Amino acid sequence: MIEEMNHAQPTVSVLLPAYDAVDTLEEAITSILNQTHEALELIAVDDGSTDGTGALLDHLSGLDGRIKPFHIDHAGLIEALNTGIDACSTSYIARFDADDRAHPERLEKQVDFLDANRDITAVASQIRCFPDDQVAEGFRVYESWINSLITPDEIAREIYIESPLVHPTVTIRRESLVDIGGYQDHGWPEDYDLWLRLHTAGHRFAKIPEVLHEWREGDSRLTRTDSRYSVENFIRAKVNYMMEGPLKGRELIIWGAGQMGRRISKHLVRSDARIVAFVDIDEKKVGNTRRGSPIISLDDLPDVFASAQDPCVLASVPSRGARSLIRENLNYLGWVEGREYICVA
Known part of the structure; x- marks a missing residue:
């Protein structure tokens, strides 16, 4: 249930791109609006949806002024993300997806962490994949690996194994994200590309050692349907940035x-x-x-x-x-x- 309330000036921007997500969108947004850190704005970018996602965003924004919907012609995830970055008005950008669920203390813990650790560019969290009947055993292994990487050194050590941060769990300093060039399309995963660019430039990452995000698994996930997420393209990304960085x-x-x-x-x-x-x-x-x-x-x-x-x-x-x-x-x-x-x- 979303209700209109008066809220303080936002200190964190939640960036949520959405494409044909009407079935899960309200549940996802509700988990953000119920955060213990209420001083937020929700930048929701409708990427040319055809299933009523845009209309639902407009309706929900009338119930809670923290929701700021933006509508663009369908251009893909990267364009939607960069459109959202331009609209974010705070120093911190928290990524989120339209089919996931956030723990109520996610933003509070991540904002407090970044406030206290100026040497960290982005902070993620541990995850739990759901629903259980959709999560294959191999993906539970990946979940365990992701959740084992907490400190900056652990994340840096494993960054060329696989993407060590789950994108919609990350809160990042807006200035760093803009300075590095935002999201870019090189034919491989846009989030992994961002982590590798930041890592090559000397930025550091960390995780809150708690499950603050429920990550929805299913056949419609972009990682299953977009060729940019193939094993071959992950390898291309790794080699590109290793040759620019530690192997040069x-x-x-x-x-x-x-x-x-x-x-x-x-x-x-x-x-x-x-x-x-x-x-x-x-x-x-x-x-x-x-x-x-x-x-x-x-x-x-x-x-x-x-x-x-x-x-x-x-x-x-x-x-x-x-x-x-x-x-x-x-x-x-x-x-x-x-x-x-x-x-x-």
């Missing part, structure tokens, strides 16, 4: 001559990366070549590393168990993650 000018040794190593190396070669060797524990692969570079054993790695120019090992295996073993081996050599080696998947 370095010679590379790729640990993993299997499928993931092949996929990563394909895009690295296209980006003119210098791959001096692959490492693999499979004796059948050792002694062969991959993309013109030798496949070596773990025993040979220290010598090859020592002879390379400003080397970096890319641990490119999809399995978390295998990744943990690789980390143990490389740490045993005295190497530091983020300096001598980086994990990517």
Whole structure:
């Protein structure tokens, strides 16, 4: 139930793009209007919906003046987001989706965190996927991984594995978002692109270690229907920003001559990366070549590393168990993650 009330000047802008979301929109908006942090504005951008979403937004805005609807011709998520950024009047922008649910204290906790931690550009939260009967076991694994990354160092360590922040859980400093160029379309996921651009520029992220967001799972999710969210396009994004950042000018040794190593190396070669060797524990692969570079054993790695120019090992295996073993081996050599080696998947 949405009721008209008098509210203080907003200190956070909730940015909610919506396209044909009439079935879930009111529940999502109600979860925002019921926040303990009441000093908010809800910038709701209707991206040319045809199902009554726009009319519902107009109706709800008449019941609560914090809702500010904007209507645009259908142009896609990125255009809707950038339209919304222009309309946000506060220092903090909290992303939210039209089919999710927010915990009542989400905004209060995130605004307080950003107020107290000026070195953090964006703060997210842990999540719970729902409804249970729509959440596959593999997605529960992803949920567990996302929820395990809390500190800036943990998030930075894993940023080339997968997107470490769930977009609609994030509250970000508006100035930083505008300065970095807002949302951009490079043919890969717009949110992951933003995190990678910010990370490459030296920004830091954190999470509130609480479940403050319920993330709706289903076949209509954009990540399932838009080709930008394919595995191949995620890899393109990772390689692009690694080559702009930590891999720039370095010679590379790729640990993993299997499928993931092949996929990563394909895009690295296209980006003119210098791959001096692959490492693999499979004796059948050792002694062969991959993309013109030798496949070596773990025993040979220290010598090859020592002879390379400003080397970096890319641990490119999809399995978390295998990744943990690789980390143990490389740490045993005295190497530091983020300096001598980086994990990517």
